[in-house]
Amino acid sequence: MTEKPIVRVSHVSRYFKRGSERVNVLNDLDLNVPEGQFLALMGPSGSGKTTLLNLIAGLDTPSEGEIWVGDRCVSTMNESQLARWRNEHVGFVFQFYHLLPVLSAYENVELPLLLLPLSAKKRREQAMTALELVGLEDRNSHLPSQLSGGQQQRVGIARAIVTDPTLIVADEPTGDLDAKSAHEILDLLGTLQRSLNKTILMVTHDLRAARRADRIQHLDKGRLVDQPDESLYEAG
Amino acid sequence: MKFLMLIFKNLRRNMVRSLLTSAGIMVLVFVITLIWSILGFLDMATSEKAANFKGIVTEKWSIPSQLPFSYAATLEDGAAREESDVKPMDSMTWQFFIGSVDKTNIGFSTFIFAFCMEPKKLLTMMDELDSLQPGPRATLDTAIKAMEGNRQGIIVGQKRLAAIEKKVGDKIKVFGINYRDIELECEIVGTFPPGRYDNNTCINRDYLNASLDAFKAAKGRPHPLAEKTLNLVWVKVPTKDAFSKMSNQIDSSPMFAAPPVKIETASSGVSNFLAAYKDLLMILRYLLAPAIIITLTVVISNAISISVRERRKEMAVLKVIGFQPNQIILLVLGEAILLGVVAGAISSIGTYYFVNRVIGGIPFQIAFFSSFPVLDGALWWGAAIGFITSFAGSILPALSTRSIKVVDVFSKVA
Numbered sequence: 136m137t138e139k140p141i142v143r144v145s146h147v148s149r150y151f152k153r154g155s156e157r158v159n160v161l162n163d164l165d166l167n168v169p170e171g172q173f174l175a176l177m178g179p180s181g182s183g184k185t186t187l188l189n190l191i192a193g194l195d196t197p198s199e200g201e202i203w204v205g206d207r208c209v210s211t212m213n214e215s216q217l218a219r220w221r222n223e224h225v226g227f228v229f230q231f232y233h234l235l236p237v238l239s240a241y242e243n244v245e246l247p248l249l250l251l252p253l254s255a256k257k258r259r260e261q262a263m264t265a266l267e268l269v270g271l272e273d274r275n276s277h278l279p280s281q282l283s284g285g286q287q288q289r290v291g292i293a294r295a296i297v298t299d300p301t302l303i304v305a306d307e308p309t310g311d312l313d314a315k316s317a318h319e320i321l322d323l324l325g326t327l328q329r330s331l332n333k334t335i336l337m338v339t340h341d342l343r344a345a346r347r348a349d350r351i352q353h354l355d356k357g358r359l360v361d362q363p364d365e366s367l368y369e370a371g
Numbered sequence: 372m373k374f375l376m377l378i379f380k381n382l383r384r385n386m387v388r389s390l391l392t393s394a395g396i397m398v399l400v401f402v403i404t405l406i407w408s409i410l411g412f413l414d415m416a417t418s419e420k421a422a423n424f425k426g427i428v429t430e431k432w433s434i435p436s437q438l439p440f441s442y443a444a445t446l447e448d449g450a451a452r453e454e455s456d457v458k459p460m461d462s463m464t465w466q467f468f469i470g471s472v473d474k475t476n477i478g479f480s481t482f483i484f485a486f487c488m489e490p491k492k493l494l495t496m497m498d499e500l501d502s503l504q505p506g507p508r509a510t511l512d513t514a515i516k517a518m519e520g521n522r523q524g525i526i527v528g529q530k531r532l533a534a535i536e537k538k539v540g541d542k543i544k545v546f547g548i549n550y551r552d553i554e555l556e557c558e559i560v561g562t563f564p565p566g567r568y569d570n571n572t573c574i575n576r577d578y579l580n581a582s583l584d585a586f587k588a589a590k591g592r593p594h595p596l597a598e599k600t601l602n603l604v605w606v607k608v609p610t611k612d613a614f615s616k617m618s619n620q621i622d623s624s625p626m627f628a629a630p631p632v633k634i635e636t637a638s639s640g641v642s643n644f645l646a647a648y649k650d651l652l653m654i655l656r657y658l659l660a661p662a663i664i665i666t667l668t669v670v671i672s673n674a675i676s677i678s679v680r681e682r683r684k685e686m687a688v689l690k691v692i693g694f695q696p697n698q699i700i701l702l703v704l705g706e707a708i709l710l711g712v713v714a715g716a717i718s719s720i721g722t723y724y725f726v727n728r729v730i731g732g733i734p735f736q737i738a739f740f741s742s743f744p745v746l747d748g749a750l751w752w753g754a755a756i757g758f759i760t761s762f763a764g765s766i767l768p769a770l771s772t773r774s775i776k777v778v779d780v781f782s783k784v785a
């Protein structure tokens with residue numbers, strides 16, 4: 136890991152007000168992710184994994200500290216700048232897929248491209264390429280309700296990669312899938328990372344899923360620790 | 372627009388709700404189209420006359436009305452006898468002279484239809500001529516002055532002038548058709564502004580009356596129509612009260628025994644009749660129509676609010692993917708407005724064609740009207756109502772999407 140990190144999180148804290156109380160979720164946290172790395176974030180429920188992912192992906196702003204992705208300082212952008220930046224630079228994969236039920240698989244994948252200055256032909260090319268990469272080009276006209284959970288998640292991944300983003304973030308991408316589908320999704324993420332050199336940040340509390348990544352980081356009490364108490368995940 | 376597809380698909384998502392909402396819009400726009408058409412038509416039928424309240428005095432039992440000219444002065448006074456009696460604000464006598472510029476060849480190119488009257492009344496008592504723009508008014512006034520200076524002067528409408536192939540300044544002879552053996556030697560001193568009087572002619576009444584006197588002097592006997600020359604008297608009154616008072620004065624006057632006369636006016640008839648329906652029309656105009664508009668707004672607002680609430684998660688996903696808050700607001704407004712404008716336009720345009728072309732008017736008996744056309748405005752007002760109500764109904768639900776937080780999308784419960 137000698138490459139220049141593409142994600143740099145330095146001295147980041149995030150706290151929430153709960154009534155008059157201040158809840159510190161992340162405490163002076165540092166994290167560097169090199170380009171092309173597949174990183175798994177683990178930690179017990181409520182440890183702040185999602186909070187950290189939201190900050191890196193520009194969905195939330197840190198209370199303290201700085202976050203850089205590529206050459207952009209994400210932590211100082213306003214809401215509108217963040218929206219534009221996310222559209223071009225971040226691909227999102229959700230636990231519950233979050234496809235729009237009224238749109239076909241193809242239209243769901245094309246959605247992020249509608250915000251970019253692309254011709255209809257170019258959009259079609261890119262969306263079909265993304266669907267091919269996840270192996271669903273023959274299902275492009277299906278509605279989400281006509282697809283299995285695993286297939287829906289593959290459409291979700293196609294939507295995440297269609298703008299050729301700098302970073303792919305996935306929060307429990309296999310959390311709602313059976314073991315076989317989960318396995319396929321993890322294979323797919325691994326393939327994308329290797330063949331397209333994508334940087335992937337994945338939150339999971341499934342150790343078997345985490346082991347597919349290049350590197351595992353554990354969140355505990357608002358900080359990253361290298362050696363976790365493995366017994367936390369024994370249930371797997 | 373790339374997002375139009377998204378708007379369409381969202382409307383199609385809940386077909387039943389979209390169709391029910393459209394049906395609600397259509398029914399309400401249909402009702403308001405009928406109401407506005409009836410009100411608008413009644414306004415047109417009464418407004419001109421309410422501002423210009425005229426009565427017509429004619430022979431009571433006979434058509435055509437032929438009164439002796441000796442009635443003129445009394446009728447122009449509204450048959451006022453007492454100090455307290457009502458007099459007209461203005462008045463005008465009409466004697467019709469039908470003639471030809473060629474004694475033997477009577478046809479389109481020779482025919483003259485003339486009102487014989489006091490020239491100055493053209494500017495105060497004749498519909499449309501009483502409300503000319505300053506330019507045309509001055510031109511007509513010049514011709515009137517010429518008629519007053521020369522009682523043989525006449526004003527001829529432009530189409531008639533062209534038909535008889537004459538121009539202003541020419542002298543013509545008009546041979547009487549209804550007044551047999553009366554020949555008027557006239558000088559054309561002007562024309563009417565283009566429009567309503569294009570085919571009419573105005574002759575000074577003094578000249579007709581003098582010609583009839585000359586006939587008697589020459590032939591030693593009066594002309595057969597000598598006591599039947601006055602066809603109508605117009606009177607202008609300020610109010611309906613004044614009108615009915617004057618009507619009583621005329622009815623009770625001993626002056627008009629043989630032949631008897633009557634006074635009436637189409638416009639006062641309409642207004643008087645409609646007075647009986649005043650409350651009904653007020654309710655239609657100020658209660659029912661606004662209530663329908665408000666109901667429409669509420670129907671749309673309700674449908675859009677539900678649809679926004681159902682889709683908060685989806686909208687959060689759109690924001691995560693990079694949609695700006697304003698783009699989400701536009702998507703919601705777009706859905707509502709598309710539904711409102713299309714349903715509203717279909718309803719009012721459909722009503723227009725169906726009522727006017729198929730059933731020939733709205734059957735609605737009020738006063739002596741029994742059928743109303745749907746006004747031309749219906750071609751656009753359905754879309755306008757749809758636009759305004761759908762905008763008003765959806766703006767708050769649309770703005771409420773601003774509170775949708777992107778971080779919610781990863782929250783535990785989907």
Ligand SMILES: Nc1ncnc2c1ncn2[C@@H]1O[C@H](COP(=O)(O)OP(=O)(O)O)[C@@H](O)[C@H]1O
Binds near residue numbers: 160178180181
């Ligand atoms: N918007 C918020 N307001 C208040 N507390 C929050 C908010 N978001 C997260 N938290 C709290 O922060 C802690 C970490 O949450 P989260 O990052 O979702 O944990 P994880 O994803 O690791 O399960 C939890 O205690 C949660 O209740």
Ligand SMILES: [Mg+2]
Binds near residue numbers: 184185306
């Ligand atoms: Mg979480």
